[in-house]
Amino acid sequence: MLPSDAQINLLLGGGIDSSALIAFYLARGATVRGIHFNYGQPSLDGERRSILALSQHYAIPLTTVDLGLSIVSAQGEYHCRNATLLLAAASIFPAKQGRFSIGIHSGTSYYDCSKIFMADIQRIFDGYFGGCIQVEAPFLEFTKADIFNFCTLAQVPVELTFSCERRGDFPCGQCSSCLDRRILHESS
Template sequence: MLKTAAPRHAVLIFSGGLDSAVTAYKLRDEGVTLSLLSFNYGQRHVKELAQAAVLADRLGVVHDIVDLTSLSRLLTGSALTDPAIEVPHGHYRAETMRSTVVPNRNAIMLEISAGAAVASGADAVAFGAHSGDHAIYPDCRPEFFTLIEATIKSGNEGQIVPDFQLVAPFLERTKADIVREGARLGVPFELTWSCYEGGEVHCGACGTCVERREAFTEAAVADPTIYAPAPEGATR
C-alpha cells in the first residue's frame, strides 16, 4: 500500500490531474516502467482525459482510456456525474464536498487496473491519493488501500506476481507536498486539469480549484494555471 521499494512496472490510474501527473513523473524518475490508465465514467469534467493524453504523450508512455460511461446512469447522486447537482464552490471541506463522491469509484478503478497489471505482468498499481482526501473520500484512506491490496492479491492468487504492491506515494502527504515534488521534477503543471466544472479554463471557485490555488501558495511555487475571472464583487 504505502510504497516500500520502487516497483519495476506500475499501472498508474491517471486522471490528467495534478496528483496523478506528479505521481507519474515521480515513478518515472525512480526508473519505473509506466502504463497509464484513465477512466471515462461520465464525469462532467471529461476534459481531464484530453489533458491526460497530452501528458502521456509528453511522458512518452503507454496510455489507455477505459470507457465506463454505461455506469454513469447507475453512479447517481454525485455532482461529478449528475448535471442536475451543482458542483460545490469554496474550500475543500467534508460538508460541502460530500456531493462530489462517486459511489465506489476508486475501488472500481483500482480493480480494473489490477486486472490490467496481472495481464501484463506488472508488479504494481499506482494511485495519486493524498492526505487531504481522507476526510471526504473513504476510498482514499490508508485502511482502504490496505484492504483492497489484500483483496487484489487474494483474488489473483497464482496469477499475480509475488511482490505485487499498491503504490500510493502521497497517501500521507499534503497537496502542497505534491506541488513541491512536482516542481522538483519539472512537471508541466499548466497541462494538468483539476477543475470539476469542466469549462474551457479552470473556474477558480470549485473545491478542487480552491485546493489547487492554496497548494501552490503553501508550497511557494508559482501557479501557471489559467483561472476564469471572478464574478464582479466576488472574492477568492
Template sequence: MKALVLLSGGVDSSTALAVAKAKYGDEVMALSMRYGQKHVKELESARKVADFYHVQLLEMDLAPIFAHSSCSLLQGSNEDVPLASYAEQLQERGGEPVSTYVPFRNGLFLATAASIALEYGCEVIYYGPHADDAAGNAYPDCSVAFNEAMNNAIYLGSGNKLHLEAPFVNLTKKDIVALGTKLGVPYELTWSCYCGGERPCGKCGTCIDRRAAFRANGLEDPLAYVEEEKEC
C-alpha cells in the same frame, strides 16, 4: 512492464506518474477512465501528460456503472457542482461525503486497473489519493484504511503478483506540488477544475485546494483562473 499508473490528468495522478517514471523508467504505462463526468477536460489533459512522459495510455469507459449515481460530477445529475471549499461543504453536509464523491469510484478504478495490469505483466499500480481528500470523510475512498484494504485485496486476488503504491496517501496537496515541482511535472498540462470551461473556475473545491497548494509553496498555478462568480 513494471508499473501501471491511474492517470486522471490532474495534479495528483500526474505527479504519481512522475514518481513511477523516476523509479521504473520506460517500464511504465498509464490508464485513464471515463466515468460519465460532465466534461472531458481531465481526459484531454491525461493524454497530454502521457505524451509528455512518452508512456502508453489506455482509456476505459466505466460510465454505465455510475449511471445510477446522483453525484454532481456526472452527466445524469441535476445537482450543481458546489462552489465552496471542502471544509465548507463538509460542515453543511454534517460530515457526510461531499456531493462530488463518486460512490466507490477508486475501488472500481483499482479493480479495473488490477485486471489490466496483470495482463500486461505489471507488478504495481500507482494512484494518487492524498490526506486532504480523505480529511473529514470528504472522499472515503482516499483514506489510508481504504488503501490498505484494497492493496490487500488486490495482492491476494492477483495470486500475490500485484500491489498498490499510493505515495501521497499520508501527504497533503502542498506536499505533492512541492515534490512534483522538483520532478519537473508539467502542471501547465494538467486540469483539476470540476467545471468544463476554457479556464478553471477558481471556485469549486478542487480549484480552491489546487491554488492553495501552489501558493503554500510560494508558487502561482500555471493555469489562469476565471475570477468572477459563476456556476459550473
C-alpha cells in the same frame, strides 16, 4: 531504486496528483503505463486533454477505457470511485502479476484516500490475484501542498494538468479541486 523491469500501471486522472506520480516513478527507473477511465465524470474532456498532453510529454503509453457507467457524485465525492477504477484497471491487465498506483493523498476525509482503504483494497487484490498484484499510493502521507512542492522540484509540467470536478471545457473555479489549485498557486 526499482528493479529495471518494474512496470507501474498508473491511474491517470489528469490532475496534479497522478501527474506527479509519473515523474516520481520515472525518476526511480520504472516503466510507466497510464490508464484513464471515462466513468461519466463531467470533467472528462479536460482530463483527456491533460492525460494526452502528459503522456506525450513523458513518452508513456496510455490506455483509455470507457466504463459505460456513470458514478454518481454526492456533494463532490464519488463513492467507490477509487475502488472501481483500481478493480477495472486490474480486470483489463493481461499479466498475472504487476503493480498499480493511484495518486491519493492525506488531508481528505474520504475513506478511499486513507491507509485503511489501501489495506482493504490490497486484501481484495490478494484474494483475486493471490498476492501477485500490488496496489501503491506513494503520496498517501503527502498533503496537497507536499505534492505541489514535489511537482516544483521534479519539474512536473503542472500547466498541462486539469483539476476540476464540474466541467471539462475549462475549470469552474469553485469546486474543491479548483480551490485547492488556486490556493497552491497563490502560495507559491
